[in-house]
Amino acid sequence: MSAHGEDVVSGVRTPLHISELERAMPHVYENLRAITSKLEKHYRDMQDFEFTIQDGKLYMLQTRNGKRTGLAAVRVAIDMVREGLITQEEAIFRVEPNQLYDFLVPRLVEKGEKIEVLATGLPASPGAAVGQIVFTAEDAVKMHQKGTFKSIILVRGETTPEDIAGMEVASGILTSRGGMTSHAAVVTRGMGKCCVAGAGDCVVDEANKELRVKGKTFKHGDWISLDGTTGRVIAGKLKTLDAQPDDPDLVKFMGWVDPERRLGIRANADIPRDAKQAREFGAEGIGLCRTEHMFFAEDRIGHMRTMILASNEADRREALKKLLPMQRADFEGLFQTMESLPVTIRLLDPPLHEFLPKREDLLVEIARLEETKPKSPKLKELRTLLARVEELHEMNPMLGLRGCRLGITFPEITEMQARAIFEAAVAVKAAGGNPHPEIMIPLIGSIEEMKNQSAIVKQVAGEVFKETGKTVEYLVGTMIELPRAALTADQIAEEAEFFSFGTNDLTQTTFGISRDDINNFLPAYLKAGIFKQDPFATLDQAGVGQLVKMATAKGRNTRANLKVGICGEHGGDPESSSSATRSA
Amino acid sequence: MSAHGEDVVSGVRTPLHISELERAMPHVYENLRAITSKLEKHYRDMQDFEFTIQDGKLYMLQTRNGKRTGLAAVRVAIDMVREGLITQEEAIFRVEPNQLYDFLVPRLVEKGEKIEVLATGLPASPGAAVGQIVFTAEDAVKMHQKGTFKSIILVRGETTPEDIAGMEVASGILTSRGGMTSHAAVVTRGMGKCCVAGAGDCVVDEANKELRVKGKTFKHGDWISLDGTTGRVIAGKLKTLDAQPDDPDLVKFMGWVDPERRLGIRANADIPRDAKQAREFGAEGIGLCRTEHMFFAEDRIGHMRTMILASNEADRREALKKLLPMQRADFEGLFQTMESLPVTIRLLDPPLHEFLPKREDLLVEIARLEETKPKSPKLKELRTLLARVEELHEMNPMLGLRGCRLGITFPEITEMQARAIFEAAVAVKAAGGNPHPEIMIPLIGSIEEMKNQSAIVKQVAGEVFKETGKTVEYLVGTMIELPRAALTADQIAEEAEFFSFGTNDLTQTTFGISRDDINNFLPAYLKAGIFKQDPFATLDQAGVGQLVKMATAKGRNTRANLKVGICGEHGGDPESSSSATRSA
Numbered sequence A, B: 001m002s003a004h005g006e007d008v009v010s011g012v013r014t015p016l017h018i019s020e021l022e023r024a025m026p027h028v029y030e031n032l033r034a035i036t037s038k039l040e041k042h043y044r045d046m047q048d049f050e051f052t053i054q055d056g057k058l059y060m061l062q063t064r065n066g067k068r069t070g071l072a073a074v075r076v077a078i079d080m081v082r083e084g085l086i087t088q089e090e091a092i093f094r095v096e097p098n099q100l101y102d103f104l105v106p107r108l109v110e111k112g113e114k115i116e117v118l119a120t121g122l123p124a125s126p127g128a129a130v131g132q133i134v135f136t137a138e139d140a141v142k143m144h145q146k147g148t149f150k151s152i153i154l155v156r157g158e159t160t161p162e163d164i165a166g167m168e169v170a171s172g173i174l175t176s177r178g179g180m181t182s183h184a185a186v187v188t189r190g191m192g193k194c195c196v197a198g199a200g201d202c203v204v205d206e207a208n209k210e211l212r213v214k215g216k217t218f219k220h221g222d223w224i225s226l227d228g229t230t231g232r233v234i235a236g237k238l239k240t241l242d243a244q245p246d247d248p249d250l251v252k253f254m255g256w257v258d259p260e261r262r263l264g265i266r267a268n269a270d271i272p273r274d275a276k277q278a279r280e281f282g283a284e285g286i287g288l289c290r291t292e293h294m295f296f297a298e299d300r301i302g303h304m305r306t307m308i309l310a311s312n313e314a315d316r317r318e319a320l321k322k323l324l325p326m327q328r329a330d331f332e333g334l335f336q337t338m339e340s341l342p343v344t345i346r347l348l349d350p351p352l353h354e355f356l357p358k359r360e361d362l363l364v365e366i367a368r369l370e371e372t373k374p375k376s377p378k379l380k381e382l383r384t385l386l387a388r389v390e391e392l393h394e395m396n397p398m399l400g401l402r403g404c405r406l407g408i409t410f411p412e413i414t415e416m417q418a419r420a421i422f423e424a425a426v427a428v429k430a431a432g433g434n435p436h437p438e439i440m441i442p443l444i445g446s447i448e449e450m451k452n453q454s455a456i457v458k459q460v461a462g463e464v465f466k467e468t469g470k471t472v473e474y475l476v477g478t479m480i481e482l483p484r485a486a487l488t489a490d491q492i493a494e495e496a497e498f499f500s501f502g503t504n505d506l507t508q509t510t511f512g513i514s515r516d517d518i519n520n521f522l523p524a525y526l527k528a529g530i531f532k533q534d535p536f537a538t539l540d541q542a543g544v545g546q547l548v549k550m551a552t553a554k555g556r557n558t559r560a561n562l563k564v565g566i567c568g569e570h571g572g573d574p575e576s577s578s579s580a581t582r583s584a
Helices: A015-024 A026-043 A070-082 A088-093 A097-104 A137-146 A161-169 A183-191 A248-260 A272-280 A291-295 A298-309 A313-338 A359-372 A377-392 A404-409 A411-430 A447-468 A483-487 A503-511 A522-527 A541-558 A574-583 B015-024 B026-043 B070-082 B088-093 B097-104 B137-146 B161-169 B183-191 B248-260 B272-280 B291-295 B298-309 B313-338 B359-372 B377-392 B404-409 B411-430 B447-468 B483-487 B503-511 B522-527 B541-558 B574-583
Strands: A008-013 A047-054 A057-065 A107-109 A117-120 A122-125 A128-134 A152-156 A172-175 A194-197 A203-205 A210-213 A216-219 A223-227 A232-235 A239-241 A286-290 A342-346 A436-441 A475-480 A498-502 A563-567 B008-013 B047-054 B057-065 B107-109 B117-120 B122-125 B128-134 B152-156 B172-175 B194-197 B203-205 B210-213 B216-219 B223-227 B232-235 B239-241 B286-290 B342-346 B436-441 B475-480 B498-502 B563-567
Touching (some): A026 A057, A088 A248, A107 A128, A122 A183, A128 A137, A137 A161, A152 A161, A172 A183, A172 A223, A183 A194, A291 A298, A291 A313, A298 A377, A411 A436, A436 A498, A475 A483, A475 A563, A483 A541, A483 B503, A483 B541, A503 A541, A503 B503, A541 A563, A541 B483, B070 B097, B107 B128, B122 B183, B128 B137, B128 B172, B137 B152, B172 B183, B183 B194, B194 B223, B272 B313, B286 B313, B286 B563, B291 B298, B291 B313, B298 B313, B298 B377, B404 B411, B436 B447, B436 B498, B475 B563, B483 B503, B498 B503, B498 B541
Parallel strands (some): A128 A152, A152 A172, A172 A194, A342 A436, B128 B152, B342 B436, B436 B475
Antiparallel strands (some): A122 A194, A128 A223, A203 A210, A210 A216, A223 A232, B047 B057, B107 B239, B128 B223, B203 B210, B210 B216
């Protein structure tokens, strides 16, 4: 801007930072402040602007939205309120919701560091992680238990439920495949752990335990840094800054935000530890307890497999009997922790094969044994297991035997889960607690399914109340996660006492797009402008939103006081949840 | 009924069959005829009734719908019209649409035969087949080519596109898994070939080439009989009666039906032979030409695989260049055969992995080679192939990279197909023909996708017309087979000139149920009364029907003259298509 002569100041941020100007040339300062204020009202964001003063006259050259970290945004907003420049309500809109992550997760220290970005994947779960690479969940657990690696980065093509133990001990996860709602992304967000997903430039050679990217090869034990907030994969060992959830500015800012919000917030939690943390963070209840997560634990998966492999109801009931006390203890813990707050428990949801060994692993193991030890007794055993796995094998498991279809096909599963819930609730109440179970039937598509499962739950409740001589209040409701549920919500609301919109699944079926497979074409779609954003990250208002709106209206037409909520990742996306507020 | 004394006649069918009574006791006969006529008006079906005559007085004891074969139903209806008892219009309603199959497919001769029903599966494709068992498509082709077996029954767990060659030479297909819209069911109905699907009691041991059922074991070459009309699997070699499509009674009856119908009928056909047959049966055009079927032929699958395995656009275009003249020849044949009738061509729809070897087969073959010939060059080759197959592997292929997502990700595929269509149409027109191509973009979920693909089609059309100096009229439309397409049909109709409801896929996504996997829980659903029938066999009016109605209304609101049709199995189901008529 030197062409404009003397006193050129460039990139000055807001009148607050030019107090020298205020002292030296008060009339110019006033002028500048008025213009800035108008611009910021319009753009709802801090303005960077360039100006020049020539012969005591102010010339505005250009203006743009200022880029700041979340920490800076909150501090500046608080300063401006303190100086009387904006109101508290205005201050709220000066900070983007996503910027608050900067307080809640660790960050990489980049100042003064020489950084080599190897690849950029999806910012699947914010935060930073620096650690040594392992390529399998088993290695992660081993290195953690032995204490060989202090900090572990688990690198996988994609993760599956079998990787959970490894993910738990890792500081961060990197995958080469999968979208914003892939297993890795969803689970790490649940764990509050950094994840970069779908970094397509990374070749993860699991067989040879190598990560190849940008002409370089990283092996087991090599150091790497992940930035889950931007999706960057960085070579070597950067320093990190801890999260600052107790930062006084953040606490003050959130104190202004809280009275303004229109949505209630509940947490996802399956175990008392998570429930406790959620309470501390201010959650008003548990919105989703995924009961299947309770079955992956080492002492349970065996009983779960026995149950699934059972060829008749009697054997299935026998295995379920062993799971019952474990589930009951889980629920007791949750009810105790949440005290008088509601706990929404979703009955078993995923396809059963998720609890069994992988079909392709069995096929390969059998083929190897056939070649090397054709008479091994293990071979016979594996073949029997494979036969059952084949029976359960589905072309499209997302559209198969899962959700309420499990409880309808095997009513004894619903009976066991309902019994565990009510026995736990009665026990907690007897000990002076005040449990509020809300039982959620997953994947309902018709009133008939809802009636079937609701009847089992209510019958078991009655039995437990009779056996114990005590009662607890409870609700029975459903996920609305299939288009048909939304289309027939007026009928479903006759039986369901609450709706929780499962917008991940609803997006899958409304679009006919699997969240696990979207990455095969999402890049082309974003490039061609067909999608403005990943529909699993930001709720599609024209299609999915239309169903949400329709279901809410139809449901409330039948049941005026129907409780309605949103369950899933979209609830945490500012753009999606503001539209949810409008429709709900 | 002997308690009622003399003259008891039981199970007499309609006044026509009791002419002796008419002669002997005319007043009783008149009375009986009046009652029968009223009952039949009410039930719209022939009545079996029991009566007794005591002291010259007529007592009606009970009445029920008469059970007759389709052949009898048509003959009786024609007789009654001839005798002036009912009108032609009434006669139409005396025959159930499904009863007409009795004329169109072979039937088992059961009279005087001792029949052992081994199992009952789904009546997946009507007709009868008697033949010798084979367990693989390769065996079917081999036994057919050598002439070893005169008639072949292909027995499989379930069929896949790779079994097509074997299915073509078989007389009938039996599967132990899969529903009314499984691959086996859909393909055999297309072929007009008998199929019993999902016969769960049959254990198909493909490895040992054994069929075990009801304590018996059937091996390669054993005789078996299938009744695709009832779903029965019968031991041994029954006799069959040929189809009678030219039966004079049927021809007369259909002559009455034709002027009354409100739906136009087009055929599914991918090759000129089928198109020719469809024309002869009176089809008013081709409603669905599945272009992918053209790629499974032996001389093409190689180029198709090369195209899919190509790692860059240039290689892909090279392979597509080799497919172009083949596709063009296909379309020329179809346009010539259909003369001036419309031909609706659906662009490539299925997930690409369908054209590649199966992932699990590769995994097993590689494992075996690793154990036995670890240095074989074949091993390296298979690993490269597996790597690409793994890249294309999808958790839920039905919700993955398929339909228009293929043409958007690889625009050169759409370009090649459009060029083949327009070059063929121009050539046929030049030779004096009158082709009417209607190009159908599959799996559209948004107007943006429709615009993208429609633009490519129109651009290629313009190029071909310019190159050849000739033009043909054509339409570009879409399948409505996703809930989001129905919900945003008003937008999509801005670009689409016709809608064809793909109710199979629309049922899959509206319910969130895979048609390949429904059999895992359908029996429980039918038993519990949750489904009254398989939603893939009879259109669900409350959910899927609501979307069809909504899309038709929204589409015609945007484009008043929008052509609307139904594409898929539901179109052939009397209950479904009568509701389709109501909504369209």
